[in-house]
Amino acid sequence: MTQAEKLTFLIEYLINENKELKSFHGNPFLHGKFFFHGNPFLHIPVEENARKRLLRSLMNIRPPKPVTKDFLNIQDEYLQGEKTEKGIISLVDIPFVESGIYLWQGDITRLSVDAIVNAANSAMLGCFVPCHGCIDNAIHSAAGIELRLECSRIMEEEHSMEEVHSMEEVHSMEKEHSMEEGHSMEEIHSMEKQKIEEPTGKAIITKAYNLPCRYVLHTVGPIIYGEVTQKDCNLLSDCYRSCLELATEYQLKSIAFCCISTGEFHFPNEEAAQIAIRTVKDFQKKNPSDMAVIFNVFKDCDYKIYKKLLG
Numbered sequence: 159m160t161q162a163e164k165l166t167f168l169i170e171y172l173i174n175e176n177k178e179l180k181s182f183h184g185n186p187f188l189h190g191k192f193f194f195h196g197n198p199f200l201h202i203p204v205e206e207n208a209r210k211r212l213l214r215s216l217m218n219i220r221p222p223k224p225v226t227k228d229f230l231n232i233q234d235e236y237l238q239g240e241k242t243e244k245g246i247i248s249l250v251d252i253p254f255v256e257s258g259i260y261l262w263q264g265d266i267t268r269l270s271v272d273a274i275v276n277a278a279n280s281a282m283l284g285c286f287v288p289c290h291g292c293i294d295n296a297i298h299s300a301a302g303i304e305l306r307l308e309c310s311r312i313m314e315e316e317h318s319m320e321e322v323h324s325m326e327e328v329h330s331m332e333k334e335h336s337m338e339e340g341h342s343m344e345e346i347h348s349m350e351k352q353k354i355e356e357p358t359g360k361a362i363i364t365k366a367y368n369l370p371c372r373y374v375l376h377t378v379g380p381i382i383y384g385e386v387t388q389k390d391c392n393l394l395s396d397c398y399r400s401c402l403e404l405a406t407e408y409q410l411k412s413i414a415f416c417c418i419s420t421g422e423f424h425f426p427n428e429e430a431a432q433i434a435i436r437t438v439k440d441f442q443k444k445n446p447s448d449m450a451v452i453f454n455v456f457k458d459c460d461y462k463i464y465k466k467l468l469g
Contacts, residue, residue, distance in 0.1 A: 215288035359396030379419030
């Protein structure tokens, strides 16, 4: 199969497995229109970039549920081709700043290092907003749907059944209310799973699947609603430290950090960079090793900030 044929196969599979989307696929009255979040979208576009965006959108909205081996094989072949086309960046291609620290501006999903860090949301399932600009969306889209499946398994395993039983009475009341509102048992189960949250400042590790790196470290940074507090600063520092500790535990030799909590989580860029650099340097001082730390930035403003702070 060509890349174009694989792309078509993947789109059609994801449409056909979704009953709501399938019922509207090809509807002449909706021809050329696209809707998401529970509403119909329609035909498969002809233009290649539009088709790629459609595939990414369908992957983004797909919940963590079983999938066929045929789909995974073709998806992996397709994403591997896309990875090659984008180009892979190795550690030797990244400018050295000082002992054990590197700075690189670009797409983190191109980095061939031991691990990249994902600024995740508390559900730890990736971003469900079609083609959203966050790094969580970019990483899951490039890795493939296996990443969401693994994250889902980890989240379920981390939260024991004992915790669920302790909330049995509350859940029972919520279920009665939900049933009164007309939700199916399957929808209620899905809502319950979405309530499982990862604490801020912690980190988990997963495989990287179709990314050029070996692993992905997922961490939930603090969300800033007003003034930055000392607690916010401590939690952001915890994110970097948790990732470094996990990388050390797995004997990783290189780790690339994104700008955790900036952007969508509204942590001031320069203050976040100061915390990131200070935490990394403190960790390196207390835990001497040959692990390379890459500060990966995407925006020009962040590059200027890190360049200034790192000297």
